[in-house]
Amino acid sequence: MSNTIITIDGPVGSGKSTIGRLLAKRLGFVYLDTGAMYRVIALEARESGIDAADEAALAALCHEIKISFKQSEDQQLVFSSGRDVTGAIRTPEISMLASSISAVKSVRNALVALQREIGAHGGVVVDGRDAGTVIFPQARFKFYLDASVEIRAQRRYKEFIEKKINIDYNNLFLDIQKRDYDDSNRTIAPLKPAPGAVIIDTSSMTREDVLKAISLHIDLAKQPSLP
Numbered sequence: 001m002s003n004t005i006i007t008i009d010g011p012v013g014s015g016k017s018t019i020g021r022l023l024a025k026r027l028g029f030v031y032l033d034t035g036a037m038y039r040v041i042a043l044e045a046r047e048s049g050i051d052a053a054d055e056a057a058l059a060a061l062c063h064e065i066k067i068s069f070k071q072s073e074d075q076q077l078v079f080s081s082g083r084d085v086t087g088a089i090r091t092p093e094i095s096m097l098a099s100s101i102s103a104v105k106s107v108r109n110a111l112v113a114l115q116r117e118i119g120a121h122g123g124v125v126v127d128g129r130d131a132g133t134v135i136f137p138q139a140r141f142k143f144y145l146d147a148s149v150e151i152r153a154q155r156r157y158k159e160f161i162e163k164k165i166n167i168d169y170n171n172l173f174l175d176i177q178k179r180d181y182d183d184s185n186r187t188i189a190p191l192k193p194a195p196g197a198v199i200i201d202t203s204s205m206t207r208e209d210v211l212k213a214i215s216l217h218i219d220l221a222k223q224p225s226l227p
């Protein structure tokens with residue numbers, strides 16, 4: 001198992017980051033949050049006044065910035081060239097910008113190369129939109145989590161409220177709908193289940209239910225087949 005790659009793809013709010021982090025912890029694997037990488041580039045581009053359509057400047061940014069992660073007790077901290085940007089990359093504005101710049105070819109090329117480097121030796125749970133289709137199509141286990149847009153918006157809303165961040169529910173709902181559409185309809189690496197992925201609708205499942213379903217699938221595949 002130690003060199004195994006597990007991919008978890010799905011739309012915003014499907015539960016993939018929470019599940020990915022907990023599954024990685026349970027297995028002693030590295031958790032790779034590829035969405036956070038697009039968010040870091042979006043944040044840095046915004047702060048440097050780089051336009052979301054400026055391919056060359058965005059590519060240069062991807063090579064200049066060093067993205068790193070650190071696991072704390074209950075979350076994964078994200079750093080941009082040593083600066084803690086864990087909170088700054090989660091605002092609604094950066095979410096939308098990350099979705100826009102993730103459609104830029106030079107950004108995808110740079111980040112996918114980095115993601116493959118990080119996961120090259122396996123022992124990794126990769127969370128994203130194209131983890132099973134593009135980054136690691138050879139992954140041993142591929143999952144695709146989904147849920148209704150209403151449930152996903154409610155989950156995100158609850159997260160913001162718990163962090164005491166004031167947010168308008170209707171705007172959040174519309175942002176999620178737009179991101180779903182954009183992420184699924186872009187030309188390069190659109191969001192879709194990888195061939196052979198196990199698709200789980202998490203709408204009426206608890207976090208524990210989803211973890212159990214995924215763990216069961218992995219455990220069954222590890223068992224020797226019957227004669």
Ligand code: DC
Pocket residue numbers: 012034035036038039095098099102103127128129130131179183
């Ligand atoms: O998973 P997330 O919400 O943190 O991702 C932010 C955006 O980044 C998302 O709207 C689409 C993009 N993304 C991507 O294109 N490919 C990935 N592997 C991960 C995220």
